Amino acid sequence: MTFDFDHVPQRLGTDSQKWQKYAGRDILPLWVADMDFKSSPAIVAALQQRVAEGIYGYARPVASTVEAFVGALTQRYGWTIDPTWIVWLPGLVAGLNLTAQAYAEPGDEVLTLTPVYPPFISGPKNSGRISTQVPLRLVAHRWEIDWGALERAVTPRTKLFFLCNPHNPIARVWRRAELERLGEFCLRHNLVLCSDEIHCDLILDDLPHLPTASLGDAMAQRTITLMAPSKTYNVPGLCTSMAIIPDAILRAKFIRASAGIMAEVNVLGFTACEAAYRDSEPWRQALLQTLRSNRDLILDFVARELPGITIEAPIEATYLAWLNVAALKLADPIAHFEQHGVGLSEGSFFGEPRGIHVRLNFGCPPATLREALQRMKRAVAAIGTP
Numbered sequence: 001m002t003f004d005f006d007h008v009p010q011r012l013g014t015d016s017q018k019w020q021k022y023a024g025r026d027i028l029p030l031w032v033a034d035m036d037f038k039s040s041p042a043i044v045a046a047l048q049q050r051v052a053e054g055i056y057g058y059a060r061p062v063a064s065t066v067e068a069f070v071g072a073l074t075q076r077y078g079w080t081i082d083p084t085w086i087v088w089l090p091g092l093v094a095g096l097n098l099t100a101q102a103y104a105e106p107g108d109e110v111l112t113l114t115p116v117y118p119p120f121i122s123g124p125k126n127s128g129r130i131s132t133q134v135p136l137r138l139v140a141h142r143w144e145i146d147w148g149a150l151e152r153a154v155t156p157r158t159k160l161f162f163l164c165n166p167h168n169p170i171a172r173v174w175r176r177a178e179l180e181r182l183g184e185f186c187l188r189h190n191l192v193l194c195s196d197e198i199h200c201d202l203i204l205d206d207l208p209h210l211p212t213a214s215l216g217d218a219m220a221q222r223t224i225t226l227m228a229p230s231k232t233y234n235v236p237g238l239c240t241s242m243a244i245i246p247d248a249i250l251r252a253k254f255i256r257a258s259a260g261i262m263a264e265v266n267v268l269g270f271t272a273c274e275a276a277y278r279d280s281e282p283w284r285q286a287l288l289q290t291l292r293s294n295r296d297l298i299l300d301f302v303a304r305e306l307p308g309i310t311i312e313a314p315i316e317a318t319y320l321a322w323l324n325v326a327a328l329k330l331a332d333p334i335a336h337f338e339q340h341g342v343g344l345s346e347g348s349f350f351g352e353p354r355g356i357h358v359r360l361n362f363g364c365p366p367a368t369l370r371e372a373l374q375r376m377k378r379a380v381a382a383i384g385t386p
């Protein structure tokens, strides 16, 4: 079966957060992480059938939904989980906030590696916890953990470590040795490890995704894994995600912290989730081919046509490119690219000073990406011209 990733859908005038931001302006939105592709045909068909039933009451996952998810983890990653470890959530940002509240007290510290997806920083702060950020280091074209800085950042009030695996926005797949060392670090400092793996099904290079909690019992017993079909299958608006918590005490704390304030997952979300993990593997493989080719297009175009912009490290996973624009010396890079018709994400939201990086979402048809890159070329050329 072939799938159409060339079709450019009309999202302007729909309720799309991504496209509404620039309504009425000729700006291609390559910011928030959803894709301009229709979900897999299997998901669309399952939703159509569910909608036709006409009853949308309070929901609980049926056994086949749980089996589809658990089966995908075993097949793809060799990770066998007990279904009772799953806590369903309406979103992973909620999961990050909840994790901070469940395992740290106000004034306690939550470690993370920057640049990172903004709720890793804002999540703890929202409830009076402190975000401690350890910048990643660029070593020989690779983002590396600064282990010395990480050790120095720990205080008696450090309770949690927030890991992004694979890491948004630097598109890095963590290797076994790194994850094992992080596990040893968390064990030694008695930290709960929260591993956000929302991008794990979007690995572009020939590298395995290693679920952090799958690396041994000690790791599993202190890890909260966050996963969702939302990024991979382009269903983030259906608000369905999971926390996987093997340890019964940690799980009870998490559930207690969520009591009465966490919305339940909805009927359409469960339907899409099942069709995603059980029936959409050929679509996912085709998507990965499109994303690889978009990734290669960006790498080539940036190197040849965008002087002053660099991509410092391989894009191993995700559909997000982290572009260094510091050499352009723009006070406000986002505003500059918007003036030339491209909407990117502000690097400073990810925990670094403004003016160094911007993030580009390449989860879109190749034609959209090519047009955006041409606009960026004009934007770069316009610098310095009155």
Ligand SMILES: Cc1ncc(COP(=O)(O)O)c(C=O)c1O
Pocket (backbone or CB within 6 Å): 033, 090, 091, 092, 093, 094, 117, 164, 168, 196, 198, 199, 228, 230, 236, 241
């Ligand atoms: C690492 C990471 N976690 C969580 C989310 C968002 O999760 P949700 O939409 O389920 O709140 C994103 C979205 O880009 C993300 O990149």
